[in-house]
Each structure stands twice: as C-alpha cells, then as structure tokens.
Amino acid sequence: MTNAYDAQQSRGLLPAWGYLLGIGVVAYGIVPLLASDYVYDAILAPFLALSLAAVGLNLLTGYAGQVSLGSAAFMAVGAFAAYNFNLRIDGLPFILSVLFAGLTAAGFGVVFGLPSLRLKGFYLALSTLAAQFFVEWALTKFDWFSNYNSSGVIDAPPIVIFGVPFSGPSGRYYFALTVVLLLSAFAARLVNTQTGRNFIAVRDNETAARIIGVPVFKTKLLAAAVSSFIIGIAGILWAFAYLRTVEPHGFNLDRSFEILFIIIIGGLATLRGAFLGAALIVVLPLVLSRIGTLLLGGYFNSGVLDMSQRILIGALIIVFLIVEPDGLAALWIRARNRFFGALTSRRPAREVTA
Amino acid sequence: MTNFDPAFFVEVLVGGLLSGVMYALVAIGFVLVYKTSGVFNFAQGAMLLFAALTFVSLVEKGVPFALAFLVTLAVMALLGIAIERTVLRPLVNKPPITLFMATLGLAYVLEGSAQLLWGTQVHGLELGIDDKPFIIHGVLISSFDLFAAAVAAGMVALLAFVFQRTRIGLAFRAVADDQFAALAVGLRLPVIWSAVWIAAGFVALIAGLLWGARLGVQFSLSLVVLKALPVLVLGGFDSIPGAIVGGLLIGATEKLAEVYLGGYVGGGIESWCAYVFALGVLLIRPQGLFGQRLVERA
Secondary structure, three states: OOHHHHHHHHOOOOOHHHHHHHHHHHHHHHHHHHOOHHHHHHHHHHHHHHHHHHHHHHHHHHHOOOOOOOHHHHHHHHHHHHHHHHHHOOOOOHHHHHHHHHHHHHHHHHHHHHHHHOOOHHHHHHHHHHHHHHHHHHHHHOOOOOOOOOOOOEEOOOOEEOOEEOOHHHHHHHHHHHHHHHHHHHHHHHOOOHHHHHHHHHHHOHHHHHHOOOOHHHHHHHHHHHHHHHHHHHHHHHHHHHHOEEOHHHHOHHHHHHHHHHHHHHOOOOHHHHHHHHHHHHHHHHHHHHHHHHHHHHHOOHHHHHHHHHHHHHHHHHHHHHHOOOHHHHHHHHHHHHHHHHHHOOOOOOOOOO | OOOOOHHHHHHHHHHHHHHHHHHHHHHHHHHHHHHHHOOOOOOHHHHHHHHHHHHHHHHHOOOOHHHHHHHHHHHHHHHHHHHHHHHHHHHOOOOHHHHHHHHHHHHHHHHHHHHHHHOOOOEOOOOOOOOOEEEEOOEEEEHHHHHHHHHHHHHHHHHHHHHHHOHHHHHHHHHHHOHHHHHHOOOOHHHHHHHHHHHHHHHHHHHHHHHHHHHOEOHHHHHHHHHHHHHHHHHOOOOHHHHHHHHHHHHHHHHHHHHHOHHHHOOOOHHHHHHHHHHHHHHHOOOOOOOOOOOOOO
C-alpha cells in the first residue's frame, strides 16, 4: 500500500497506450469471435459490471483509504435512477439517463460521505452500512421507484445510443465494455493526477496530508463522489446489461461484501486488481460447480455449492490478507517479471515490497 | 397517533428495552475481543450461528441438553484456539482494518461450514421457558424476554467477576491497557488471545441459544450481528457497560421509532433507524457514550 508499489506498477514492459491497444483489440476483436451467448450472459456481463464496481470502490477504499460496506446501495441508486430518468423524462437520450443516474449516485455518495468529517475506520465503515440498509428499504418501500411494480422489480429499457441499438448478448457486451473501458481509463488517469495523489496522502497519513496543504475533508468527499459515480454506473450495467430484471434485494449486503472481497483479493490500490478479482469471483462458482459435480456427483447440489463457495471465498480472503496483502495484482506482476526476466535474461524487476 | 396512550407507550418502551438486552448479548462478545486484542470481530454473528446450530443438531440427535451444551462449549473453545492460531497470529501488527477484513472472511467460512455440516433447514429450539406474556399494571411483558434479561445480567456479573477478581481477568485488563507492557511483564499474548476468543465463543453460545429460541436456528441468526453494530457504535467498542446501555437505548429507540414514526413512512424502518440514531450520537460524541477518549474516531 505504499507509493513505491504504485510506481512499480506503472513501470510496465510496454508503454500504457500499448496495453490499451492490446486490451482493445482483444476485447473488441477477438473475444466476440470466441464467445457464445452463454459466455456473454453468464461470464462477461457480470464480470464487466463487477469490475467496474470494484474500480469505483478501489478509488475510495484502495486509494483514499475509506472502507465502505455499502457499495451495493450505490449500485442500486444508479440502476433505479437510470430506470426512472429513462421512464419519466420523455425523449431523454439513454446515455444522458445513465449520466444523470451516475450523478445521482455521486450525490448520495457525498451525503453518506459526510460522516467522514468526524468518523474514521470502523466507525465510518459502519456508517456506510446505514446507506446500505436505508437505500434497500427506501427502494422496497416506495414503489414509485419501480413504477408501482408490486415487488419492486424493474425491467431494463432497450439500450440505444445515438440511434444505435445495443441489443442481444453481444450488443450488451459492447455497451458494457465501452462504458467500463472509458470509466477505467478515467480512473487510471485520475489516480495519477494531483487529486489521486491527494487520495493517497489522505490514506497514508491524514495529519501529514493536512500539513502539506491537502484539503482533507474535500478530498474525502471527492473520493466518495467519484467512487459512487462509477459504482452507480456499474449498477446500471448490472441491472441493464447483465440481469435485465432486478429487484432492490439484488443489491443487498452480500453484494457489497462481494465487491469489497474483489478488491481485497485483486489488490487494493491497483486498477488491474479490480479486474483480476472480479474475474476470480465470477469464475469461481462456475469452476467449483463443475469440479464438485465431477467429484461428488449428485450429492453436490446447489446448497452444498453455495456453502462451499462461501467457505472458499472466506478462506481466500484470509489467505490473501496473510500471504499476499497486495492481492492478485502483485502475483500478476511477479509472474510477469519472472516470465519476461527469463525471456530476456534481464535482471528481474525489483520485487514488490509493499 | 392522535390520542397518546401512556400505558401503550410504556409497553412499547419495555418491549424495546428487553429486545435491547438481546442486542447487548451479541455486542458483549464483540467488546470482549475488541478490548483485549483490538480486533473488530465481524464473525461474532457467524460464531453465534455456529454455536446454536451445533447445539441444536446435537440435541436433535438425542444428546441430552446438558451434555450438548458442554460439547458445544468445547467445540467453541477449539474454534477459538484455531482462530487465534490460523487467522490472528499471522496477522499480528497489521492495521486494524486488515484484521477486520480477515474476520469478514472468517464469518463467511464459519457460516458456510456450519451449514455445510448441519444443513440449512430451520431448527426449532425449545429452552423450556414458555413464552407466556403476563401483565403488570396493564403493561404486557414477555416472560421469555425477562428470562433473557436475567441471563444477560448473570453473564455480565460473571464477566465482571472474571475481569475484576481472577488472574486471567487481570491479564485481560493488562493486555487491553497496554500490549507491550503486558508482553514486557511476561504475559503470553497468544494464550490470552486464545482465552479471549474462547470467552467470546461462550458468549456466542449463550446469545445463540437465546436468539435461536426466539427466531429459530437458521442462517438469519448470523445477521443479528448487524443489530449489534449500532449498539457498539453507541456504547463504544471497548466498554461492556456501554454495550448494555447502548443495547437498551437502541432497543428502545428502535421500537419507539417504529411505532410512533414508522407509520408516516410506511413502516419497516427498524433496519436502518438504529444506525442513523447511533451516527447522530457519534457526530456529537465521537467516542460513543462510554468509550475511551483515546480511541481514534475523529
């Protein structure tokens, strides 16, 4: 969690644009050649939505050091706000309802970030639980939010941007992918600006940050706002590009924990970690159910799957915290350095010492 | 709410206070661990579930009540030692928030294994106290709640005795006060931490049995942890009297708010109003009602 680690991270083998180009070619060009509808709907869609949510949470928790247990609430705010903007304002372009929904989530983020004026650590984490329960309750209780649907369920509107419809599994994939790449690029840029440095300063030592002139409280609120904006939009992806119908309880405390777990397993304060962690969380249950069925056959039912998945994720959290606090991202860098080190017989890059 | 009925008010208040005792029971387990090791143990709810589920499954297999209690106690003791060995010891000297996240993982492991071991169906638990409400001066009181309150009082007395009058209690207090000084005078921290986790397991068992008799023994038991958190925020993380008073306050506030304010917003506000109340208090008094001023909160 030190700056040396961040510096290490940006010193890759290729320049940044090279990576972006590579990711773009693979994601837009190669993935669609290989992916079936099942892969789009069951793997790529949740992966993209969760990655984006984790990117958002990582800004707040990984970079600015404010632990949040209420991410799912902000996803819910984003999803339900986008639904309502789209429904209630005639002729509003879809892209604008997404944007407004993100801003609404950011507004909520600021409101629930206000306690950080006086609270820190656990106490702040607990105050985010208030957001979690309040939002879930409000969305269930007032059926105006779900257009008077008796069980609070909302259906995704068609995704149309500048007249181009993004329908079907692959269309939704392109939409989600574009949103995720744009916002991740924004986040990656943000953490290398003065604002991003301020986040890190506040995280590492609040008093020192204040002394060197970082506006601590403003920085915390800004982190909350940007993070909630991104998480809100991730909620839209979750609701519109992945599930298509979603109820408030789909954004419960377990979902918040899931996102927190993604950034712990993936690595705090790395954007790459958000994607690696999300991939693991999405793929784990699928792999587990295959292996379980193979080994135990019919005995391995969905209940057993659920429980063993819970155990495994919990254990992974503990193991990562003990063995590799910098998460999958650090493992990735280490593996890459070893691989390329052997390849070019260069001196391997400095080990991560965070 | 046009005509205010004082008897009804008292009834709601007493009901709230008594349910507050149940929250305090869960909160005490937290305080024990936090006070002595600085670990915010989110897994307390999962331990409660684990204990109650183990106990109930043993009883259903025909094990006598007392024996099942002792066996469960032994299991919880082993669990406490195992947690100290595998989770806490490798994480010594890590930031508190890391330890908190580790207990989140621990909660998942415990919830998963308890249900994998004993199944996910709801078990009824009969403690042999009939929940017949009786009436004092026109106020309805549940006898089960009174019993729970008595148990809580007994447990607090026991803990107070252990903390104040025994050697291990003295060690607990020393460690809570200053870990390095405790280490310097030769106290063995791992042993003490194990002992604290065993004690927390004991509290979890008692609370689990009471909550289990109330709600049925099932997964939602581990969610009572969420009821205990505002209690802790309010009472301070490191104060047992704080946990009790906080529990009473939260219980009363929750019930009164639900009855007198809930009607205006469609009810069901119990899930969050305790948090908002606790936060409101915190903004004015960051150390909680009874917490030490030293604790960094603002």
